[in-house]
Amino acid sequence: MSETFIEILRRALDEEMGRDPAVHLLGEDVAAGGAFGVTNGLAQKYGTQRVRNTPISEAAITGIATGAALCGLRPVLEIMFIDFATLALDCLVNQSAKYRYMSGGQLAVPMVVRTQAGAAGGAAAQHSQSLEAWFIHVPGLVVVAPSSPLEAYGLLKSAVRLGDPVLFIEHKRLYTLKEERALDAELPQIGKARVARVGTDVTVIAYSAMVRNALEAADELSRSGLSVEVLDLRTLVPLDMAAIAASVSKTHRVLIAHEAVQNGGVGAEICARIGSDLFDELDAPVTRVGCPFAPIPFAPELEQALLPATPNIVRAVRALAP
Amino acid sequence: MTDPAVPTVADWKRMYRSLWRIRYFEGQVQRLAAAGEVPGFPHLSTGQEAVAVGVCAHLTREDTLFTSHRGHGHTLAKGSDVQATFAEIIGRDSGLCRGRGGSMHLVDAANGMLGATGVVAGNLPLAAGAAWAAQSRGETTISVVFFGDGATGAGVFHETVNLAVLWKLPLLFVCENNGYAEFTSREEHSAVMRVSAFAAPYGMPARTIDGNDLLAVHAAAGEAIAALRHGSGPYLLECMTYRMAGHYVGDAQHYRSKEELAAVREKCPIERLKRHLIECGAKDAELDAIAEEARREVLQAVAQARAAPRPDPATVLDYVYSAPSLVAISRVIP
Numbered sequence: 097m098s099e100t101f102i103e104i105l106r107r108a109l110d111e112e113m114g115r116d117p118a119v120h121l122l123g124e125d126v127a128a129g130g131a132f133g134v135t136n137g138l139a140q141k142y143g144t145q146r147v148r149n150t151p152i153s154e155a156a157i158t159g160i161a162t163g164a165a166l167c168g169l170r171p172v173l174e175i176m177f178i179d180f181a182t183l184a185l186d187c188l189v190n191q192s193a194k195y196r197y198m199s200g201g202q203l204a205v206p207m208v209v210r211t212q213a214g215a216a217g218g219a220a221a222q223h224s225q226s227l228e229a230w231f232i233h234v235p236g237l238v239v240v241a242p243s244s245p246l247e248a249y250g251l252l253k254s255a256v257r258l259g260d261p262v263l264f265i266e267h268k269r270l271y272t273l274k275e276e277r278a279l280d281a282e283l284p285q286i287g288k289a290r291v292a293r294v295g296t297d298v299t300v301i302a303y304s305a306m307v308r309n310a311l312e313a314a315d316e317l318s319r320s321g322l323s324v325e326v327l328d329l330r331t332l333v334p335l336d337m338a339a340i341a342a343s344v345s346k347t348h349r350v351l352i353a354h355e356a357v358q359n360g361g362v363g364a365e366i367c368a369r370i371g372s373d374l375f376d377e378l379d380a381p382v383t384r385v386g387c388p389f390a391p392i393p394f395a396p397e398l399e400q401a402l403l404p405a406t407p408n409i410v411r412a413v414r415a416l417a418p
Numbered sequence: 419m420t421d422p423a424v425p426t427v428a429d430w431k432r433m434y435r436s437l438w439r440i441r442y443f444e445g446q447v448q449r450l451a452a453a454g455e456v457p458g459f460p461h462l463s464t465g466q467e468a469v470a471v472g473v474c475a476h477l478t479r480e481d482t483l484f485t486s487h488r489g490h491g492h493t494l495a496k497g498s499d500v501q502a503t504f505a506e507i508i509g510r511d512s513g514l515c516r517g518r519g520g521s522m523h524l525v526d527a528a529n530g531m532l533g534a535t536g537v538v539a540g541n542l543p544l545a546a547g548a549a550w551a552a553q554s555r556g557e558t559t560i561s562v563v564f565f566g567d568g569a570t571g572a573g574v575f576h577e578t579v580n581l582a583v584l585w586k587l588p589l590l591f592v593c594e595n596n597g598y599a600e601f602t603s604r605e606e607h608s609a610v611m612r613v614s615a616f617a618a619p620y621g622m623p624a625r626t627i628d629g630n631d632l633l634a635v636h637a638a639a640g641e642a643i644a645a646l647r648h649g650s651g652p653y654l655l656e657c658m659t660y661r662m663a664g665h666y667v668g669d670a671q672h673y674r675s676k677e678e679l680a681a682v683r684e685k686c687p688i689e690r691l692k693r694h695l696i697e698c699g700a701k702d703a704e705l706d707a708i709a710e711e712a713r714r715e716v717l718q719a720v721a722q723a724r725a726a727p728r729p730d731p732a733t734v735l736d737y738v739y740s741a742p743s744l745v746a747i748s749r750v751i752p
Binding site for chain 2: 120145146148150151153155156157158159160161162163164165166167168169171186187190191195196197198199200201202203204206235236238258259260286287333334
């Protein structure tokens with residue numbers, strides 16, 4: 097497998113469009129490939145009715161995708177940066193997420209909102225955020241955050257086939273990554289986490305690009321005799337509490353690592369759940385690695401100073417270790 | 419030979435009954451809301467019924483309709499069951515949405531009524547999406563969205579108009595310009611008086627008509643919808659009307675004078691259609707009998723709805739996701 101994250105997303109979309117004529121793409125520049133080239137060539141292959149360029153109107157295009165989904169299409173909407181999802185929030189929160197419920201099950205919104213998040217290379221405060229915590233607070237939405245190209249391939253295909261609105265968060269730092277691993281024979285089930293590395297001393301729970309940092313940290317720590325288990329959540333809603341429980345019951349020590357601001361983050365929810373459901377399993381307080389409470393800065397020195405990275409995880413695991 | 423596009427007297431009588439059905443229906447909503455039997459805050463369309471009836475007369479079951487928070491009339495005019503609609507408004511299990519939606523979130527999917535919305539202007543892009551789905555599949559169905567003049571203050575109105583024109587969507591925008599955005603008059607909330615004027619810069623055909631004149635609404639909507647079905651692209655119909663009721667049931671309406679309210683009662687769309695029918699030779703007694711039939715129909719439906727069972731609290735987590743396994747995120751502590 098020698099495709100980048102971007103190329104493999106394209107392959108997943110291509111395959112799903114070929115499989116199901118209801119799958120339509122829309123978003124800013126998507127017919128020209130999109131800002132990151134994910135949809136390159138798809139308009140030529142499937143036509144501009146199924147790969148539709150839109151104006152810079154996030155509120156309207158999210159509503160259009162939702163309305164089309166109500167009427168049997170399976171739209172995949174690209175919101176170029178998760179920072180711009182702020183403009184689509186009314187529809188995502190008040191319409192897309194709630195239609196199945198408010199209609200008493202008469203209607204569904206099988207829609208994927210692909211968006212790109214995270215900090216890398218000086219994109220600064222308005223193009224670097226990790227806003228996933230907002231979305232896990234909204235019943236009705238599914239939130240997926242793949243950690244590698246192969247994960248993205250399977251999860252995107254599963255998301256397209258799901259009957260619910262999915263926020264599919266791609267980390268920009270992963271876009272050019274390639275992975276030496278064969279494709280799984282079966283598509284992943286939405287809502288199932290994955291043990292990315294087996295260990296016995298400490299569990300690191302992570303998702304998206306932070307899984308790579310956790311794996312790097314686990315490598316480094318193994319040299320000093322610490323066995324770290326890395327749990328890749330894959331989906332934040334649903335949250336795979338069974339997988340978390342299985343790992344915590346083995347290691348009894350947990351670190352949650354994400355790039356998003358620590359305050360009110362996904363880690364806070366997981367921490368609370370472990371505290372209430374798995375308290376007896378714990379040999380140490382659950383700890384977190386996340387971004388300090390500040391916007392993402394522009395200058396590389398400042399960006400680096402703020403972002404949580406592998407050394408933060410290494411230090412946090414050492415502090416937790418038996 | 420009669421032109422099928424021109425209604426016969428029998429057609430007008432059917433529409434007369436539809437107007438009364440909505441009027442009586444909302445009268446019952448108001449009565450039961452005052453008695454504390456309607457949860458939440460229902461919004462009545464009393465005085466605006468001719469827009470709903472005149473537009474929906476041209477729609478098939480397959481055409482999709484989206485409405486605002488003031489959508490009882492549109493739902494009934496699209497042909498939804500009176501009992502199931504009322505049952506939803508009072509939160510019964512037999513309601514259209516099994517008591518999950520209520521007055522502001524009515525949905526009757528089998529009937530093409532794809533939703534009322536509690537967020538002003540939030541329905542506009544949804545209707546455009548429905549139109550896109552029909553267009554993409556090569557269907558001849560159209561999508562209709564009802565909204566108030568207050569919705570033109572939202573950016574998404576302008577975004578949706580632009581997109582609908584660019585994509586040549588089979589979408590009819592129907593603005594019920596009742597002169598008020600909640601409690602604030604149009605003079606105070608918009609620099610543009612005519613909603614139809616917003617269509618011009620986008621090159622969208624538009625008309626402003628008297629929305630209390632069912633004949634005018636029916637004719638204008640018929641023309642617009644016929645063109646839409648032939649792929650002419652979106653159309654904006656601005657219906658000047660007046661909300662005889664308050665913004666919501668219980669609104670004291672301090673922002674309107676008694677004189678203003680009294681004057682508008684004379685413009686009642688039902689009275690106006692009645693005058694037309696009398697001119698066509700109908701008798702008072704016959705028309706009163708039609709109104710009485712509508713009243714009985716509504717009262718019977720209301721009685722059935724009130725007697726219907728309430729939703730089972732054990733089902734409160736149904737319909738959040740496509741599969742129960744996805745709901746498992748929230749463990750409910752007993």
